[in-house]
Amino acid sequence: MPELPEVETIARLIRPRLVGRRIEGCEVRWTRTLGGLSRPEFARAVVGARLARVWRRGKFLVADLERGGRACGALVGHLRMTGRVHVESSTWDPGPYLKVRLALDDGTCFSFIDVRKFARLRFAREPELLLGDLGPEPLSDEFTPAWLAEALRARGRRLKPLLLDQTFLAGLGNIYADESLFRAGLHPLARSDRVGSERSARLCGEIRATLREAIDREGSSFDVFYRTPEGNPGRYQDEFKVYGRAGKSCTLCGGPIVRIVVGQRGTHLCPRCQRR
DNA sequence: AGCTACTCCTGGTAGC
DNA sequence: TGCTACCAGGAGTAGC
Numbered sequence A: 001m002p003e004l005p006e007v008e009t010i011a012r013l014i015r016p017r018l019v020g021r022r023i024e025g026c027e028v029r030w031t032r033t034l035g036g037l038s039r040p041e042f043a044r045a046v047v048g049a050r051l052a053r054v055w056r057r058g059k060f061l062v063a064d065l066e067r068g069g070r071a072c073g074a075l076v077g078h079l080r081m082t083g084r085v086h087v088e089s090s091t092w093d094p095g096p097y098l099k100v101r102l103a104l105d106d107g108t109c110f111s112f113i114d115v116r117k118f119a120r121l122r123f124a125r126e127p128e129l130l131l132g133d134l135g136p137e138p139l140s141d142e143f144t145p146a147w148l149a150e151a152l153r154a155r156g157r158r159l160k161p162l163l164l165d166q167t168f169l170a171g172l173g174n175i176y177a178d179e180s181l182f183r184a185g186l187h188p189l190a191r192s193d194r195v196g197s198e199r200s201a202r203l204c205g206e207i208r209a210t211l212r213e214a215i216d217r218e219g220s221s222f223d224v225f226y227r228t229p230e231g232n233p234g235r236y237q238d239e240f241k242v243y244g245r246a247g248k249s250c251t252l253c254g255g256p257i258v259r260i261v262v263g264q265r266g267t268h269l270c271p272r273c274q275r276r
Numbered sequence B: 001a002g003c004t005a006c007t008c009c010t011g012g013t014a015g016c
Numbered sequence C: 001t002g003c004t005a006c007c008a009g010g011a012g013t014a015g016c
Helices: A004-018 A039-046 A145-154 A159-164 A174-184 A197-216
Strands: A023-028 A050-057 A060-067 A070-078 A083-089 A098-104 A108-114 A120-124 A258-262 A265-269
Touching (some): A004 A050, A004 A083, A004 A108, A004 A197, A023 A039, A039 A120, A159 A174, A174 A197, A174 A265
Antiparallel strands (some): A050 A060, A060 A070, A070 A120, A083 A108, A098 A108, A258 A265
């Protein structure tokens, strides 16, 4: 599933191919992907606009749009589990799962592809309305040990669902939440208000380190879905310590990795290294 | 406030 | 081999 490192990788790779391009046409094959707008409304909003900036916020991919040098909204994409993005020549075949395609002024096309139809590519006149509820960026200066210690204390929630809550912290998904908790030695069911400041400082550091290492390896690919926009798999899946390793031995203590379900999500941990 | 269940989807796979 | 049933899960929502 594309989480922060995967979306960051995608943003970095498509940025040089998109910035400065003008959208000359659009084809929508699945209207629900637009998240509310009709095809004509969407087309009217984006065709003729220029892509001024490509960036990431949490797991959202954002492209600011301009007309005549003036900001006129943004494309805000979310890949959910199986969304993919490609920028290729217009002769490239996007396959049967293409949802939206934007023709650009240099003969390339931006293709938004999704097998399961959960991904969204929305036009927003004010993207802040879609992004405003997100918590801090884990790799920003805002995300400090002091902030995390206080935030954990203020919310009496179990750690795993809290880390997946995008209004708490933006960008972690199932994989990197499990990996970060393992590296910090914290149990996914531990209550956030009982994690001391020492432990929460460690969690802060491990979240940042995990995400940085995953970005360095262009994200994780363990199934057919996530690929970089160049079609390459990421390499971080080789570094997983707990995710998808149920029954295998812990790299620290040798004991078995266990899979439990927390909030309808598969959750992987080492019960010996991660005490409650 | 926080938890659980349900919804949206379909390729892959386990089981027969 | 070929069928069916179930699983994965990000986020929104409803209900307790």
